[in-house]
Every structure is written in structure tokens, then in C-alpha cells.
Amino acid sequence: MKDVTALGELLIDFTPSGRGEQDNPMFEANPGGAPSNVLVALAWLGLETAFIGCVGKDNFGQLLVDALRSKGVDTSGIVYSDVKTTIAFVHIDEHGERSFDFYRQPGADMMLAKEDIDLKLISQSRIFHVGSISMTDEPVREATLMTLKHAKEKGKVISFDPNLRPLLWDNLDHAKRQIETVMQYADIVKVSEEELAFLTGEEDISRGAGQLFEKNSLSLLFVTVGDKGSYAYNANGFVFVPGIAVKAVDTTGCGDAFFAGVLYQLLKSDRLSESLAKDELEFILQFGNAMGAFVAKHKGGIPAMPTLLQIEEFIAEVYSTG
Numbered sequence: 001m002k003d004v005t006a007l008g009e010l011l012i013d014f015t016p017s018g019r020g021e022q023d024n025p026m027f028e029a030n031p032g033g034a035p036s037n038v039l040v041a042l043a044w045l046g047l048e049t050a051f052i053g054c055v056g057k058d059n060f061g062q063l064l065v066d067a068l069r070s071k072g073v074d075t076s077g078i079v080y081s082d083v084k085t086t087i088a089f090v091h092i093d094e095h096g097e098r099s100f101d102f103y104r105q106p107g108a109d110m111m112l113a114k115e116d117i118d119l120k121l122i123s124q125s126r127i128f129h130v131g132s133i134s135m136t137d138e139p140v141r142e143a144t145l146m147t148l149k150h151a152k153e154k155g156k157v158i159s160f161d162p163n164l165r166p167l168l169w170d171n172l173d174h175a176k177r178q179i180e181t182v183m184q185y186a187d188i189v190k191v192s193e194e195e196l197a198f199l200t201g202e203e204d205i206s207r208g209a210g211q212l213f214e215k216n217s218l219s220l221l222f223v224t225v226g227d228k229g230s231y232a233y234n235a236n237g238f239v240f241v242p243g244i245a246v247k248a249v250d251t252t253g254c255g256d257a258f259f260a261g262v263l264y265q266l267l268k269s270d271r272l273s274e275s276l277a278k279d280e281l282e283f284i285l286q287f288g289n290a291m292g293a294f295v296a297k298h299k300g301g302i303p304a305m306p307t308l309l310q311i312e313e314f315i316a317e318v319y320s321t322g
Contacts, residue, residue: 002074003047003267004159005121006129007147008035009109010053010068010078011086012060013252015300027089029060030300031067033109034131034163037253041260041291041305043072047267050074050121052147054112054140056085061108067302077121081111092250102167106137113139114146122147126272127188127263128156131163135178148185157219157272160186161259164195172198183216188266190222190259209233220276222262222288224255227296230289232281239278241285244293244318253301254292260305261291290315 013032020026039049051073055061057080064085068075086107091099104110112134122128128151134144151158162179169175179199183189191212193205202208205223213221213233223231229243265284266272276284291306294314298304306314 001048002050002121002125004039004042004127004129004263005050005052005077005125006035006039007052007112007117007144008131008134009033009086010036010051010055010064011088011107011109012064013301014087014089015250015252016090016092028300029063030303031064032088032252032301034133034161034256035129036064036068036073037256037301037305038129038161038260038263039073040068040071040302041257042264044305045260045264045308045311047264048074050077050125052077052112052117052121054079054081054108054110054116056081056083056108058085060085060087071302071305074121077118079112079116081108083108083111086110090250090252097248097251100165100167102165104168109134110137110140112143114143117143117147119147119150122151122156123154125156126267127159129159129161129263130182131161132175132179132182133163133165133168135182136168141178145181148182152185157188158186159188159190159259159263161190161255162195162199163255164198183212186216187219188222188263188272189216189218189220190224190255190262192255193223193225196223205231206238209238220266222259222285224258224292226251227293230258230285232285234281235275236278236281239281239285241282241289243289246293246297248296250299250304251296253304254295256301257295257305258288258292261288261311287311287315290318293318
């Protein structure tokens, strides 16, 4: 039995790596993709994970598969396409905040078809995790919807991070419709402050969270607000925990690390379907915030994910003076 199986994009993040002799920017090829970031983080925390997706029959595709395997993720659900592996160039500002340029017209992650998927990977998992990038194009959109329906029929807990990337959508109305489609299947959702406003039209986080929670009959909703912290919303109400101040090097993967931390604590306590008390939610948010802060201090998405020992030592250090 796997703890978490995820479906979605696995791609190369070219992240800044200094400047060359002619003062031209240099980039380092790092494995990335939000669902795969979450799985690696969970695997390094000691859980059993599996990935479903598509990469190209090229050197980058093999690099990605090898990277997941080396981190302990089951890659039996990965298929190969003649289409080239998807690439993103990450640009980082002086505050560690990033923006993206995608090379995906098309990219291999879009080529996953429903016939490629072994549904047993989902049937034999406690949580099925998805994002919205697999909803941008066919055939991967059809494959995503098929797996969501299967997971729901099998009574699996479904977690969802929209991870909105406007550049990957033909228009934002289409993006909103597809995100709302997935949201109807979801039990546990993580959104950023900006994504919450995009989906609800509400700038007030408590009102927006309440609206999203009720409309989609969610079990748990998490809202991240960058280094300021995070919120949790469930049937017992609304909780906020401040973030951990660190000098950010690269914020790539911070939201994924946060969500992995949340799912880890939910799985560890076996409280996936129960309505947690506010103090329990606060503890979960503290751990998620610590995961995000740790990753912000390191370069890359997948390479920055901590082991359980590393995050425990980081938390002990952070709160030893508190």
C-alpha cells in the first residue's frame, strides 16, 4: 500500500547558477514539477509514494526518472513519449521569488493518455494527489479526469494543489473552469493567497476560504501567504500560524514542501477523514511552514527537499529561542 500516488507534470527546471566568463547567465538542470516535488518530499520524510506521468525519450526524461528513483519514489507509472521532455526556465529576483518561462508546445507531460495508466497504483494508495497543469491540454486532461473518478469510486482521499501557471493556459477563464472541475473531486486543497482571490473574487482570506470550502464540500482547506505564514480551514473554523523568517535563496518548491508537510502529518496521525481541532491544525501548519522555510533556504525544488531528520533539526533550531 502506497501512502500517496500523484499524477501530473515531471519536468526540468533550469535554475540560475551564476554567470559565465562572458557575464552571460548560467542555468543548472534540476528535476521539478509540483506533484513530483510533493512526492519526493514525502518520500524523504519516510512515506511510500508513486508517480504517474509522461516524460520524453531523451536525456532529460531519463534524468527525471533517475532522480525520482534515487529519492525513493516508485516510477512504475511513468511512460515515455516521442515528444520532448517539458522544460521550464526559472528566474529568481533579489528576494528569492521566482517566475517561469515554459517550453511546452507541446511537452511530454501533456502526452499522458488514459490507456497509459495502471489504476492499481491509485487503488493501492491512501491519498491520490493532483495539480491543475495536467488539465491544460488533451490527452492528459482526459487521463486526469478518469483517475479522479476512479479514486472517488474507490473511496480514496483526493488532495489538490491548483498551482496556477497562467502562461500554460490559453486563457484564465478556461483555467478557472478546469480548476473548479478538479475541485469538485477534492477533499484536501492547498491554494496560495493569489489563487484564492482568483477562484473566489475575494481579497479577504477568511471570506474567500469559507466560500471555497463550502462550495466544494471540502474536508480541509489550506491557504499559504508566502513567508507570512499559512491558514487552515475546516468544519471547526479558521486557524492562522505565522511563517518562519529565513533568508530566501530560491522559493521554487516551497508550496509543494508545505503541502507535503501537511499531508505527512495527516497520514502520520491517520486523521485524513476526521475534523481536526484548532490546536491540531496549528501543529500541522507549523510543520508545513517549517518545510516551506527549509526549502526556501536551498536551490531547486526536488534537490531542496529535507529528510525527516533535517526538518526535525531545523524545527528544533527555529523554536529553541522561542
